[in-house]
Amino acid sequence: MRLAQRIESTQTGAGEVALFYLAQAGFYFKTATGRTACIDPYLSDCCERLYNFRRMVPAPMAMEELKTDALIATHSHNDHLDPDLLEYLKHSPQTRFIGSPDCRPVFQAVGIPDEHVILLAAGESAFLNGDEYRAVYADHSEMAPDAVGFLMTLDGITVYDTGDTGYCPDQIMNSLGDVAIDILIAPINPAFGNLGHENAVRLAAHICPHVFIGSHFGMFSEHGGDPGAFLEFARRTLPDMTVPVIMAPGERMIYSPRSGIRSRTTHVN
Numbered sequence: 001m002r003l004a005q006r007i008e009s010t011q012t013g014a015g016e017v018a019l020f021y022l023a024q025a026g027f028y029f030k031t032a033t034g035r036t037a038c039i040d041p042y043l044s045d046c047c048e049r050l051y052n053f054r055r056m057v058p059a060p061m062a063m064e065e066l067k068t069d070a071l072i073a074t075h076s077h078n079d080h081l082d083p084d085l086l087e088y089l090k091h092s093p094q095t096r097f098i099g100s101p102d103c104r105p106v107f108q109a110v111g112i113p114d115e116h117v118i119l120l121a122a123g124e125s126a127f128l129n130g131d132e133y134r135a136v137y138a139d140h141s142e143m144a145p146d147a148v149g150f151l152m153t154l155d156g157i158t159v160y161d162t163g164d165t166g167y168c169p170d171q172i173m174n175s176l177g178d179v180a181i182d183i184l185i186a187p188i189n190p191a192f193g194n195l196g197h198e199n200a201v202r203l204a205a206h207i208c209p210h211v212f213i214g215s216h217f218g219m220f221s222e223h224g225g226d227p228g229a230f231l232e233f234a235r236r237t238l239p240d241m242t243v244p245v246i247m248a249p250g251e252r253m254i255y256s257p258r259s260g261i262r263s264r265t266t267h268v269n
Helices: 003-009 046-051 083-089 101-110 169-176 196-207 227-237
Strands: 017-021 027-031 036-039 070-073 096-099 117-119 125-128 131-137 148-154 157-161 183-187 211-215 243-245 252-256 260-265
Touching: 003 017, 017 211, 027 148, 027 157, 036 148, 070 131, 083 101, 096 101, 096 125, 101 117, 131 169, 148 169, 169 196, 183 196, 196 211, 196 227, 211 227, 227 243, 243 260
Parallel strands: 036 070, 070 096, 096 117, 157 183, 183 211, 211 243
Antiparallel strands: 017 027, 017 252, 027 036, 125 131, 131 148, 148 157, 252 260
């Protein structure tokens, strides 16, 4: 079964959320009520065309198969905001495009209607179909000074995706406030100003999520990132309440705040 079909057929119980890993920094979410959101999906080869960064992992789904209520971009780098993918989504009447302020020129260049775009700087939030999307502090240096993380509340489940960021726990914790995090997603690659696996784990120790997913590795040889080292360091360092996870591209996880990870299923075409 193709991943798009598995997403369509996936149903969760009340108070649960299904996550699908799209490789690199991309994740797709589906709530029990059928609402969908997708953050930082990279499904094209545009980074090879534009920067000679060759894709090392095949896309788990075709660009034209992606359907989502919300497309969220933590910043405008093309491995997080894929202009080729936007060409397929721009005519979708259901999709709203949520991004950091530096995403505006990309949205405009593709021709996405302004009324379908929501730009959020750190500290700002928006509601869509009853779910909250709040931009929080991130430090991606001069490479993307407007970059943010996103705190998403999906059917009551809190998902914090740090986006690309360095290690700045004080600023991040101040930006998050006292919200309890169910699922944390953070980059484990050290290149281009990102956390690397050790600092990602140290940040997780401040946040104390139920589930901690390492991301942003394996797509480009230039990025680095060692999932095995991440899991080993996380298991030695984090408290028992936090479960470190590495997902395979196309894998589905169903999460419940009551029972944690209810199931994991690797995608097979």
